[in-house]
Amino acid sequence: MFIRTESFRDFLYFYPVVSAIVAIQIAIWLIGFLIPPLGLVIDQFAIGQNYAISQGEYWRLVTPIFLHGGLGHILFNSFAIVLFAPALEQMLGKLKFLLVYFSAGIIANLFTFFVEGPGYSHVGASGAIFGMFGLYLFMVFFEKHLIDQQSAQIVLILTVISLVMTFIRPQINIAGHLFGFIGGFALGPLLLNNVQPFSPLRNRRRPRRSSDGIGFDPNRWNNKRYRIKRYIAPILIGAIIVFALIGFLASLIR
Secondary structure (H helix, E strand, O other): OOOOOOOHHHHHHHOHHHHHHHHHHHHHHHHHHHOHHHHHHHHHHHOEEHHHHHOOOHHHHOHHHHOOOOHHHHHHHHHHHHHHHHHHHHHHOHHHHHHHHHHHHHHHHHHHHHHOOOOOEEOOOHHHHHHHHHHHHHHHHHOHHHOOHHHHHHHHHHHHHHHHHHHHOOOOOHHHHHHHHHHHHHOHHHHOOOOOOOOHHHHOOOOEEOOOOOEEOOOOOHHHHHHHHHHHHHHHHHHHHHHHHHHHHHHHHO
16 A cells, blocks of 8 residues: 555546645745745744744644755655555545545644744644654554554554654654644544545546547556565565664764
8 A cells, every 4th residue: 555556647647635735735846946035934923833833823723744954865755655645545535635634734733833942933734744644553553444454564664664763853843743643543433434445446547538439448557567566665675674764874874
C-alpha cells in the first residue's frame, strides 16, 4: 500500500486531495524562495506564532500546516505525504482523509500553543503527517484486516525511527509531533468503521473501447508492476532507515 507504481497522471487522477495538498505547499514554498519579500509577508501572516494566536489570530492553528522552512523540510514532508497519504485517501474517502489530516495538524498546533512559550513559532506539516502514522498504528494493533504484514512492519519501523528522531534532532517541534501522532491514533475508532483495505485494483480505470470495439486497457503495463512488490518493500524499509541516519548525522555536524 506504500509502493507507488502509478504514473504521474494516474497519481493526480486517483489521489486528487493528496495531489492538491502537496501542490499547494510546494507552491507556497516556491513563492517564498523566488520572491522573498512576498514570502516574508506570507510568513508574517501565517506561521504558527504562539503570541499571535493568544491575541486572537486563530487561523495560525491551520496555516502552518502548509508552510515549510528549507528545501530539505519541504522535500522530506512532501515525500512522506506522497508515500503514505494515498492509501488513506482511497480507504477513507476524500472527506474523511481531509478530516484526519487537518484534525491531526490542528491538534498538533493547538498543543504546541499550550505547551510552548509565547515566543515560540513553528511551520510544517509534520503534525498532520504524524497523525497519519498514528492512524496507521491504530490499524496495526486494532484493525489488522486493513493493513498487510509488510506495510505493518514499515509502519512500526518508521514510527520508532520518527519518534526517536523527534527527541534527537534539534529545532524539532516535539509537542507537535507527539500530539499529532496521538490525534491520528485517537481518530482511529471514529474513522475506520466500514472501511475497506487499500487495493491497487480499485484504482484501475475503466478500459477504453477502440473504434472497432476491441477493449484497450491503458494500465495493462502497470498490472505487471505488482509482481515485484515483495522485492520493493525491503528496499523501502532500508531507504527509510538510511534516510533517518543521514538526518541524524547531519544534525550532529551542525
